[in-house]
Amino acid sequence: MAAKVEIYTKMFCGYCHRAKRLLDSKGVDYVEYDITMDGKKRDEMRTRAPGAMTVPQIFIDGVAVGGSDDLAALEREGKLDGLLGH
Template identity: 45%
Template sequence: MTDITLFHTSTCPYCVQAERLLGRKGITAINKVNIEQSATLRDEMIARSGRRTVPQIFINGEHIGGFDDLVRLDQGGALDPLLGL
């Protein structure tokens, strides 16, 4: 099973798009971490990704990046293997 973590906020349209793209791939088990109300979770996201923007996506512990990075992986054919598809 693929482990996916999605750091997000509730108002981020790119977060929604990232979740939709993964859903189209049949991925429904996503560990969604809302960083809006927790400085600790925001700090964790920044420490793990080196970035301050959302979404930040991790697949099997590997930092993928944000939504644009996820789309590039998909368009380049590299996303399916990461997802085990």
């Protein structure tokens, strides 16, 4: 079964684009929350990932995995597919 993937992003964020491109390349469906103008979603992100001040913030099955660099590291280490249920 595929994992539930959520990603908090902002407009014009290169790191967000890179993370989404990696997820897209794996055929992963994800829910995107654009926090550019949405203070409620920004607060939600900070509650879910305490100390997170940057985007993207990525969650797989409700677990914070970090940002774009963290997602890329999971892919390099061969751990991402397992988390995604592939």
